[in-house]
Amino acid sequence: MKVIFLLCLPFLCVAQRLVAPSDHIVNDRWQAQWIGPKENVNQYGVYHFRKSFELKKKPYQFVINISADNRYRLYVNGNYITDGPQISDARHWKFESVDIASFLNDGKNVLAVQVVNFAEEAPVYLMGKQTGLIVQGNDSISSVVTTDEEWKYIANKAITPLVFKPGDPNLFYQYYAAGPLEKVDGVNYPWGWQTQNYDDSAWQSSSAFSTGAPFGVVGYGDALRELIPRSIPLMEHTLQKSGVIRRSSGLVKQPIGFPISIPANTTCSILIDQQSLTSAFPELIVSGGKGGQVKVIYAEALYEDIKKKGNRDSIQGKSIHGVYDIFIPDGNKRRLFTSLTYRNFRYVQFDITTGAEPLTIEKFESWFTAYPFEKKATFTSSDKSLEKVFDIGWHTARLCAYETYMDCPYWERLQYVGDTRIQALVSYYVSGDDRLAKNAIEQFHQSITYDGLTYSRYPSELPQFIPNYSLVWVTMVHDYFMYRNDPEFVKTFLPGMQRVLDHFERYMTPDNMMGEQPYWDFFDHSFPTHKIVEESFFKRLTTNSLFYAYTLSLAAEMYGYYKQPELAQKYSLRSQQLKAGVKKQCWDANRQLYADTPDKKHFSMHINIMAVLCGIVPKEEQVEFVKRIVDTKNLTPTTLYFDFYLGRAMNQAQAGDLYMTLLDKWKDLLSLGLTTFPEGVDRSECHAWSASPVIEMLAAFAGIQPQTPGFKKVLIRPQLQKLESVTGNIPHWAGDLAVDFRKEGNQLTGTVTLPETITGRLEWNGKVIELKSGENKISIQ
Secondary structure (H helix, E strand, O other), rough: OOOOOOOOOOOHHHHEEEOOHHHHHHHHHHOOOOEEEEOOOOOEEEHHHHHHHEEEOOOOOOOEEEEOOOOOEEOOOOOEEEEOOOOHHHHHHEEEEOOOOHHOOOOOEEEEEEEEEEEHOOOOOOOOOOOEEEEEOOOOHHHHHHHHHHHHHHOOOOEEEEOOOOOHHHHHOOOOOOOEEEEOOOOOOOOOOOOOOOOOOEEEEEEEEOOEEEOOOOOOOOOOOOOOOOOOOOOOEEEEOOEEEEEEOOOOOOOOHHHOOEEOOOEEEEEEEEEEEEEEEEEEEEEEOOOOEEEEEOOOOOOOOOOOOOOOOOOOOOOOOEEEEEOOOOEEEEOOEEEOOOOEEEEEEEEEOOOOOOOOEEEEEEEEEEEEOOOOEEEEEEEOHHHHHHHHHHHHHHHHHOOOOOOOOOOOOOOHHHHHHHHHHHHHOOOOOOHHHHHHHEEEEEHHHHHHHHOHHHEOOOOOOOOOHHHHHHHHHHHHHHHHOOHHHOOOOOOHHHHHHHHHHHHEEEOOEOOOOOOOOOOOOOOHHHHHOOOOOOOOEEEHHHHHHHHHHHHHHHHHOOOOHHHHHHHHHHHHHHHHHHHHHHHEEEOEEEEEOOOOOOOEEHHHHHHHOOOOOOOHHHHHHHHHHHHHHOOOOOOOHHHHHHHHHHHHOOHHHHHHHOOHHHHHHHHHOOOOOOOOOOOOOOOOHHOHHHHHHHHHHEEEEEEEHHHHHEEOOOOOOOOOEEEEEEEEEEEEEEEEEEEEEEEEEEEEEOOOOEEEEEEOOOOEEEEEEEEEEEEEE
């Protein structure tokens, strides 16, 4: 008999189970009560809850509304249904509405829910309050499962946390914030707890707390959480086979596949290479092995030493370092280990110790999980190496998107504004799915403090402020304003944008520049803000001045569109004043570049990139100016993060040849065997902000950009300086938008196909062709 551990059945067709909540669930106080254990509600714990009930006949529909604190996994009659809730904060605590009718029977049924509260060991992105579960039936029939004290529970003492803190030696002292892993004692685990026939007679009755309250309905003594509906789809779960066994030690013969038999009284290791970085729930099935232990180590790459990884495909002379789970078998057959949260890995190593009983590893597989983006865009060109950069960039973006966008899937899993702007643009171009971007825009808006700063990352239990990231949030709203046809959504953020923009006015100096900002005045990893200010007599920063000016000009455009002329004029004037202050004090005529401060001691690529984006470099001079930025020695260089803005500047200057050269950075990374693009420093192998080439391949090389707000008119401005041909297709909100170009000398030929109702223009070598809906034949030089 196959006995399943933790995860009962494969994650199949889960998206079909999510339904829209009824109005009374969204607007009225629930009858359901938040329930939990009788003690230790604020401490780490894994709990199993069960509700048995009878049905006279199998229902056509049986909708339940469910949430938990911190996380839940729902089963019906032993069948896995879904997990959640969507990551959020306490004032916007999400619930899922799920139709479970197809999993119910005539007669006896069981709802079983695993709830984990990470408590003091929680990942930074979780903002839970205390252990809790709530289930509200949608109608008189489904109300039989509404949570109250009749629900039974047990605390699963077989699962204990393995905690990895920032600076852990197992992680070479790097910053880690993604939460604990698990040690699971199979001997004491309540096997089969989620199945229909499990005997729960010894379980306790739950404690009941306050009734559930939707957002805005919270009353006295009821302020822990306010419930709102899930706003994104359920996550993808796709089975992926085990990778290749690359190495083993302690065994007579290296295994080539599963099953693998481990003799008694053996200590051995088995290294598996998934061959591409992935995010997944592992499934390890073992038989026997009582008295032994399996340690499962997960790593993005192998290490030669504390800093050096070398080619990621090579294992010679390398060792594995990373977070790990521990599973203690109970000796029975086909026990299945999986994890409470997903793991991120390319390499997995099993460190196995057996006692008096041999162990058989029957199988190792995993369930890939991520936000269910579909790749709808295509890009090809005469340079075939670009397609691999495009595909790896998309894979990077996918692994950095779950229930929120995130900076990286291994180390932090935090939704930072700086990364998220880039990720949202990738989503608009490649998938056309804007739901995760809307969720991010809303969450950063919800994080705005009394003085007008957003959190730099949110949701986040640990407050952090990077002032310029509050401005990046405004630019995110502008990106949405331009790419998506949803003016009412954008309009809701105008008051919040005003609070943010007005916050920064306090840092303006009488000579119309900006000084150093409080908290973490981050611009790029390579840009030493505080050091530059310390060495400056004037204490002015061109970077902060022009990033504020850049944001103000985008905001002024939005306020003008929404017929708020006073704010539009106010922010436009302030932007112009800042630009004038920089031009007057920071232009260096000898170097023909802008300096980082009026002292003109420090010069960077960053500030000169912003000069292009702000428009203080005349349009006809931008190509040469950008070339000067990349050719001038001794400028503080950009990292992969700020290369996004460099790419934007090159696009604006129509310097596609320079962007092609910039892409050598990403091609060099591929030569190291990377399967995702990294942070750009020594830590994360997969970092969202490094996916920016996906944007510019479609926006610059294929030339596809919005001409007017809402992408109602299209600008096609292909930059084929180093390319002979390019094809691109994106999922515009009105339908597919495709280009197919060939270049011979100065002549451009091909087609542009626009969705119905969408028009635009094509620009080439200073000439313009007006584009109509449908297919447009192009021949221009």
